[in-house]
Amino acid sequence: MGTGxxxxxxxxxxxxxxxxxPKCGAAIELRSFGHAVSVVxxxxxxxxDAKDPNLQILQEFQRITADVAPLIPLGTRGKIRGTDFEIIxxxxxxxxxxGIDYSWSEYVLFNPYKGFRYLTEYxxxxxxxxxxxxxxxxxxxxxxxxxxxxxxxGEVYKHFQTSGAKTTSVLGEFPWQVRVxxxxxxxxxxxxPRVLSREKxxxxxxxxxxxxxxxxxxxxxxxxxxxxxxAVGVFENQPSPASTDVKKTWAAFAGFVFFLLLLxxxxxxxxxxxxxxNASYTLKPGEPKGEASFVTDVFELKGRTSDVELxxxxxxxxxxxxxxxxxxxxxxxxxWDFGREMSxxxxxxxxxxWSEGSANDTVTIPTIPSGHYYLRIEPESxxxxxxxxxxxxxxxxxxxxxIYGVGLLALLIPAIIITWRSMxxxxxxxxxxxxxxxxxxxxxxx
Amino acid sequence: MFQxxxxxxxxxxxxxxxxxxxxxxxxxxxxxxKNVPRSIRDNPGxxxxxxxxxxxxxxGK
Numbered sequence: 001m002g003t004g005x006x007x008x009x010x011x012x013x014x015x016x017x018x019x020x021x022p023k024c025g026a027a028i029e030l031r032s033f034g035h036a037v038s039v040v041x042x043x044x045x046x047x048x049d050a051k052d053p054n055l056q057i058l059q060e061f062q063r064i065t066a067d068v069a070p071l072i073p074l075g076t077r078g079k080i081r082g083t084d085f086e087i088i089x090x091x092x093x094x095x096x097x098x099g100i101d102y103s104w105s106e107y108v109l110f111n112p113y114k115g116f117r118y119l120t121e122y123x124x125x126x127x128x129x130x131x132x133x134x135x136x137x138x139x140x141x142x143x144x145x146x147x148x149x150x151x152x153x154g155e156v157y158k159h160f161q162t163s164g165a166k167t168t169s170v171l172g173e174f175p176w177q178v179r180v181x182x183x184x185x186x187x188x189x190x191x192x193p194r195v196l197s198r199e200k201x202x203x204x205x206x207x208x209x210x211x212x213x214x215x216x217x218x219x220x221x222x223x224x225x226x227x228x229x230x231a232v233g234v235f236e237n238q239p240s241p242a243s244t245d246v247k248k249t250w251a252a253f254a255g256f257v258f259f260l261l262l263l264x265x266x267x268x269x270x271x272x273x274x275x276x277x278n279a280s281y282t283l284k285p286g287e288p289k290g291e292a293s294f295v296t297d298v299f300e301l302k303g304r305t306s307d308v309e310l311x312x313x314x315x316x317x318x319x320x321x322x323x324x325x326x327x328x329x330x331x332x333x334x335x336w337d338f339g340r341e342m343s344x345x346x347x348x349x350x351x352x353x354w355s356e357g358s359a360n361d362t363v364t365i366p367t368i369p370s371g372h373y374y375l376r377i378e379p380e381s382x383x384x385x386x387x388x389x390x391x392x393x394x395x396x397x398x399x400x401x402x403i404y405g406v407g408l409l410a411l412l413i414p415a416i417i418i419t420w421r422s423m424x425x426x427x428x429x430x431x432x433x434x435x436x437x438x439x440x441x442x443x444x445x446x
Numbered sequence: 447m448f449q450x451x452x453x454x455x456x457x458x459x460x461x462x463x464x465x466x467x468x469x470x471x472x473x474x475x476x477x478x479x480k481n482v483p484r485s486i487r488d489n490p491g492x493x494x495x496x497x498x499x500x501x502x503x504x505x506g507k
Contacts, residue, residue: 326482333482335479336477364474
């Protein structure tokens with residue numbers, strides 16, 4: 001160690017002053033070029049005054065608080081949002097809620113031109129934290145009730161939790177006079193992926209803004225080996241993987257429903273709905289005795305390939321009729337085969353009048369090309385049936401409402417799933433807050 | 447992410463619904479049979495209906 005005094009007329013050489021811990025003598029390395037206010041000896045963990053040339057001891061311990069193992073070692077350099085930072089300090093803090101201790105880590109990052117920045121980690125959830133540039137506007141109810149919000153740079157943050165935090169261990173350099181045992185009341189307001197934190201100690205109130213970071217991004221930023229610890233549970237400002245905005249999903253759903261209705265109206269207006277066949281037939285009592293099938297006159301189905309709607313109207317009354325239909329293309333020999341049953345029963349019993357079934361039926365035969373067609377009809381009914389009259393109407397190109405029903409369902413189900421997932425995520429998030437969802441409160445009450 | 451997927455999916459649903467309407471798709475159960483002989487017009491009994499012998503409802507509460 002030299003005095004630095006020049007011995008000749010030559011300019012003085014800059015000399016390094018070796019810093020040593022006044023308690024244990026271990027070398028003290030200052031990374032923040034005099035910006036640090038306190039520094040922790042890596043040997044005995046005494047907290048020293050970094051502004052004092054003699055490194056006055058601010059706090060010392062009977063036993064070494066050496067059970068501190070930062071996930072990212074001090075001195076590690078990395079790039080956060082395009083700027084290089086070095087990790088110069090680390091502290092472990094904890095809070096006690098309902099008798100259970102919850103601990104998290106805070107890293108002090110330093111860049112000689114950009115100053116300080118912080119990284120916090122709890123159960124694999126990371127936050128990139130900066131000191132607020134201006135004081136957020138607090139909802140005036142904060143002091144009177146537990147529920148409130150804060151407004152920062154035009155964004156509203158909901159109150160999440162207020163708890164007492166205590167520093168349990170420290171390492172490296174800090175831009176404030178850090179102490180183990182230092183206590184503060186921390187109030188968190190969230191607007192995922194951001195969290196606004198208000199720390200109130202006996203001396204001051206400070207505000208910081210955090211933005212959620214995934215462990216893999218932190219590992220990538222600091223070029224750390226291996227993989228980060230897996231995130232456990234849902235963190236207060238963790239962005240929902242299901243959907244950041246359920247309202248937008250439902251707005252999209254409403255838009256789709258509008259276009260679906262537009263499609264329905266357009267196809268309804270454009271469809272032919274031409275009646276190609278309208279004929280009535282009678283199944284006399286006791287029939288069929290032998291071969292009952294017959295064919296209709298040939299009719300023409302015009303236009304592009306589209307559907308055919310076949311409506312059967314009967315006078316069945318406490319009876320049934322079953323019709324085997326075949327729509328046959330006279331030109332190509334193609335046939336569309338289907339059976340339809342019409343049954344209508346009614347009566348009275350102890351519960352009053354009842355009825356079931358229907359005397360009428362409609363079926364849609366899909367994608368029928370244009371051409372000349374006829375129907376083969378084979379009626380069946382129970383023995384001893386009354387006379388049954390049935391009318392058969394064949395219509396060309398009729399909109400199928402059920403297709404739109406299926407479309408509506410196909411749009412609705414994912415929207416519900418997205419909402420459900422998002423609600424589940426939010427429920428998990430808020431269950432850890434001062435404002436847990438109602439059912440959880442009820443369960444706790446029980 | 448999910449929202450973008452939903453937007454693409456919704457457009458797909460609208461597209462399929464439009465095609466289904468245009469082509470005349472149906473949800474009813476209909477069997478297509480090929481090469482039906484022309485003689486059916488003269489002898490309808492020669493055709494064996496797919497749904498012949500269907501178990502019928504006997505009715506009544």
